[in-house]
Amino acid sequence: MPATGAHTIVIGAGITGLTAAYTLLVNEPNRHVTVIEAADRSGGRIMSGEFAGHIVDCGADAFLARVPDAVDLCRQLGLDHLLASPASSSARVWTDGALRQLPAGLVLGVPTDLDALAASGIVSAAGVARAAEDLDRVDWPQGAPGADPGGVDDQSVGNLVRSRLGDEVFERLVAPLLSGVNAGDADQLSLATGAAQLASAARTHPSLIRSLHEQIEATRRAGADPNAPVFAGLPGGTQMLTDTLGAEIIRRGGTIALGTAATALRRDASRWLVDTANGVLHADAVVLALPATGASRLLASHAPEGAAVLAELEYASVAMVTVAVHRANLDCDLDGSGFLVALTDRLPALTACSWASSKWAHLGDPDLAVLRVSAGRHGDSAALALDDEALASAIAKDLGTTMGLRGPLEQVRISRWNEALPQFRPGHLGRVEALRAELQAGAPGLLVAGAAHDGLGIPSCIRQARTAAEQVSEQGF
Ligand SMILES: Cc1cc2nc3c(=O)[nH]c(=O)nc-3n(C[C@H](O)[C@H](O)[C@H](O)COP(=O)(O)OP(=O)(O)OC[C@H]3O[C@@H](n4cnc5c(N)ncnc54)[C@H](O)[C@@H]3O)c2cc1C
Structure with a gap:
């Protein structure tokens, strides 16, 4: 005491x-x-503010609901009845000049359904074949963490995924997803800190895909719904x-x-x-x-x-550029939670775009769409060096490229987060x-x-x- x-x-x-x-x-x-x-x-x-007639977050807008901590704290504070799940969890990736639907069955970007991967068109036939080699692994690669299943050796996410499933899966799926979280370089990201689920999968089976299947089965056997919403937020x-x-x-x-x-x-x-x-x-x-x-x-x-x-x-600095645009000015259906950008297809300013009005039911609006656009990444501050007006124009241009935006940004709010995301x-x-x-x-x-x-x-x-x-x-x- x-x-x-x-x-x-x-x-x-x-x-x-x-x-x-x-x-x-x-x-x-x-x-x-x-x-x-x-x-x-x-x-x-963490900051939220009024935007286009709604309360819209300037930073985090969701938290993991598959681990108990945040949901539990909300319960303790009497906020749990307010929690909402994203209305849409499907997302796309900008690659080869198009927004392509991410395949079902991804775990932190690692595909567990290779037929769905092939059908997505995100990865070439050779890329799918390379990923399928993972299924044949009966031994851990020399020196990989799996060689010592109880060990705490750490390596980079890039090192693990490139070696097990090939470069295409890493560059078009895993890296965009993880960079969407920390605005960093997944080739240098600690597996244990930045992708703990993959770290434990890598330790329990020489095939990452088979190990993830086992994790999903274990979740099901434990009575939990493996398709339960991954995220929750407060409207x-x-x-x-x-x-x-x-x-x-x-x-x-x-x-x-x-x-x-x-x-x-x-x-x-x-x-x-x-x-x-x-x-x-x-x-x-x-x-x-x-x-x-x-x-x-x-x-x-x-x-x-x-x-x-x-x-x-080291830290990444980022900007969250929240914009409202007329839906009629978009050449894109907004059916999903937003899109990421493949490592191979980088854009001048935009690094990810959340379709907030589709992702969250409470932000729905028949006319105006609210988009939360991220800019800036570790090691590349060019977009962040722009003043607000120039940054907004650069974002509008990238929205034109990716979503066919024709008209103006009706409203813009720029939230700059310096040294925000640890690497x-x-x-x-x-x-x-x-x-x-x-x-x-x-x-x-x-x-x-x-x-x-x-x-x-x-x-x-x-x-x-x-x-x-x-x-x-x-x-x-
Ligand atoms: C744009 C963005 C989007 C994000 N999205 C998500 C998301 O969707 N989901 C998610 O889970 N996480 C997300 N995150 C990450 C998450 O929001 C942060 O990691 C988390 O809020 C950090 O909390 P903290 O209390 O550790 O640090 P901070 O929030 O940084 O708080 C530290 C505080 O210390 C104060 N301080 C600094 N120096 C001193 C001093 N000398 N004396 C007194 N006070 C001081 C600072 O002013 C600050 O208020 C996002 C982060 C950003 C930037």
């Missing part, structure tokens, strides 16, 4: 910091909890989640100090001292729920090796584990959580936050 009057400071009021503070207050109603946030709003990378905007967490923190006696950046973290004989422009705060435990650069700076003298690892973590390289999870061990050994009561660590999706952030809060309680700080 914590000492009477124990105080925890959570630094950063994104989904991670807010969930950590809320969990602490739920588990220990008498604990003092203060969240300090540099910006003048809470929510971090009032994802920000409802962070707003509700904030309101609950205040209602339970916690404090959220906006416009209060932590500038240094020190330790005296028994407590942590957090320097801010508004003065010094004292705490028994501190949860850092920050992007890597800020966390690295505060950790430098307490966990130098881990801080150096975080300092090296996990092979071995990342091991480095994070070492950071946590370094903290446990030398910095009692100092914990880290959030997108830079175990994974960038909202459920992962929630899971990490809850674990950090539980550790603060268990360790009695």
Whole structure:
């Protein structure tokens, strides 16, 4: 149990910091909890706002529903009755000058139905034949993680998928899907952090496709519906989640100090001292729920090796360009959730396009279609260097190329997210584990959580936050 009057400071009021503070207050109603946030709003990378008469997200608009964390938090906050599944889950990929329907049976872009793959026309006959070679594998390739089924070896997604199913499947299916999540290069992405389902499939069977079939069968045997919706969202905007967490923190006696950046973290004989422009705060435990650069700076003298690892973590900056266009001006049926762009068919600005009005029933409109267009990727900032007007024109041009847009953009909103999406390289999870061990050994009561660590999706952030809060309680700080 914590000492009477124990105080925890959570630094950063994104989904991670807010969930950590809320969990602490739920588990220990008498604990003092203060969240300090540099910006003048809470929510971090999660933001929703009015657009074309609807509430439309400026960042995340959905979270994985096949892992329990986010749905469970919504239930705990009384938001579960509001959850909605996407109205359409089928998507397309821009390749060879056309928007082509993705085949059924993809798992993170890996095809489990080769007939559907062949029928999609996305991959050539030679590409399908190359993918089919995976079915004949009876042994793991030398040195691959499967050679050591219980091992924790990590490699890049590109390395695994190119070697098992060939370049075409990787470049036209897997890479676009994963780049749609992290705006990065799947040839360098850690398999364990960025595609955990493929990592476990690669370990359990030498054929990736057969292993995924086994996973699907196991899901069915466990009584779960393998066709259940993969994602869920909040029609009032994802920000409802962070707003509700904030309101609950205040209602339970916690404090959220906006416009209060932590500038240094020190330790005296028994407590942590957090320097801010508004003065010094004292705490028994501190949860850092920050992007890597800020966390690295505060950790430098307490966990130098881990801080150096975080300092090296690269990020992609992106822009979410939300546009409203007249449906009559499109040469495209909008039947689906949107489209991705193949690695082989890159466009000048657009990297992915979500057909928000088709994806979400509550955004449906007979006349205007709302599209959420992503721009910018790791290592290519050309589109982001454009001013808002030029970026909007570049996006309109790419929508002309892909969807046959003829008329103007009726409304435009540009949300720029600098250094937003961490780029996990092979071995990342091991480095994070070492950071946590370094903290446990030398910095009692100092914990880290959030997108830079175990994974960038909202459920992962929630899971990490809850674990950090539980550790603060268990360790009695
Ligand atoms: C465009 C976009 C689309 C996305 N789409 C999805 C999606 O559909 N589904 C999904 O699951 N995930 C999605 N994500 C990822 C997900 O939204 C983020 O990874 C997640 O919200 C990060 O939460 P966090 O709390 O870890 O960090 P953040 O949200 O970055 O919060 C960190 C907070 O710390 C504050 N801070 C920084 N330095 C200091 C300091 N020194 N002192 C005090 N405060 C400080 C920051 O201002 C910020 O508020 C998307 C991300 C982006 C950018």
